[in-house]
Amino acid sequence: SQLETQQRLAVVGEVAGGLAHDLNNILQAIMVFPEGVRGRPVDPKVQEVLDVVADQAQRGATLIRRILDFSRRSATERRTVDVVPFAAAIAELLRRALPETVAVSFAGAPAPCLHISADPTQLEQILLNLALNARDAMPQGGTFELSVEPLHVAPDATPPVVRMPPGEWVHIAAADTGCGIAPEHLNRIFEPYFTTKPKGKGTGLGLAQVYGLVGQNDGFIAVASTPGRHTTFNLYFPIVPAEASLEPAAAVETPGGAGQTILLAEDEPEVRGALRTMLEVLGYRVLEAPDGRAALAHLEAGERPDLLLTDSTMPGMSGAELIVAARRLRPQIKVLALTGYSAEGVLAKLRESGADEILSKPASVDQLARTVARVLSAPRP
DSSP states (O other): OHHHHHHHHHHHHHHHHHHHHHHHHHHHHHHHHHHHTTTSOOOHHHHHHHHHHHHHHHHHHHHHHHHHHHTTOSOOOOEEEEHHHHHHHHHHHHHHHSOTTEEEEEEEOOSSOOEEEEOHHHHHHHHHHHHHHHHHHOTTOEEEEEEEEEEEEOTTSOOSSTTOOSEEEEEEEEEEOSSOOOGGGGGGTTSTTOOOSOTTSOOSOHHHHHHHHHHHTTOEEEEEEETTTEEEEEEEEEBOOOOOOOOOOOOOOOOOOSSOEEEEEOSOHHHHHHHHHHHHHTTOEEEEESSHHHHHHHHHTTOOOSEEEEESOOSSSOHHHHHHHHHHHOTTOEEEEEESOOOHHHHHHHHHHTOSEEEESSOOHHHHHHHHHHHHHSOOO
């Protein structure tokens, strides 16, 4: 049943999210050193090996982001999205990107506009993943159709997806005329690494990523399929009032440090060592702490760091608890939180504790350098 599938996938998501957190810590240490020697005199053969290490670490980070997408723990940047023109633009992109044997069509509801609150990048990823899945289901060609329409779910009506509340919804359908899905596979298609494709033809993460991203944006998803004829993925997102969306901030050139002191709290020794090396290369003085209590000991001993850089999850005292305690001792200290576990609950606690910014692991040297400089240069309220 839909409820049993939802419950099973929720358990898998919990396990996947925890695993992704641990892997992000490992990748953080791996990514630092190849990037840290860029621009320095290095034997060409050694540099070639380091480039391979950096490239594979980035691939690993991309894979982990997809796992976090499934577990609904990736970071989101929500905006108000007008779904009809958004989906129409995706359909136009697909007409150029998919093989000529796949006909792409689009059907959009007329005015009024249908707005949802969603991360545009994630919504695009959802539709692209469904289109690629449809392409693979139609090796001899066929039709892929995107359609958008409003849907009213009355309080006394049976919703199209279990646990979907009554109200006004946007219904996005992604339909193909491919080979269909066997009935015995329908309740497993959203599981990570489950695939019916031949070996080497798929990762088994595409639909799992779709499932997680839909839920992360307050949506619901269901699938209907007839083997040998067609498959339709039905997405439902709650309608919201139209609002003006904000333009993203322009990228800022970030200088290195000028001897400022950073108090680094990180319980993983390898990650802490890698971050210390990265920060010292950038020109900062670093005080290390293996946990929150050790970080507070530095402050109680009279140290006056310019920035607290803390992991979000540590034994004994969490990053959020450390931020609150540190601000009691040093009210003006700047704070940057690092997390490899982007669950909204974790992010909310970090924001509530007073973190000036939150950076997801694994972070590149460039990402960390720009973020640290931005936090240090921003005035404290």
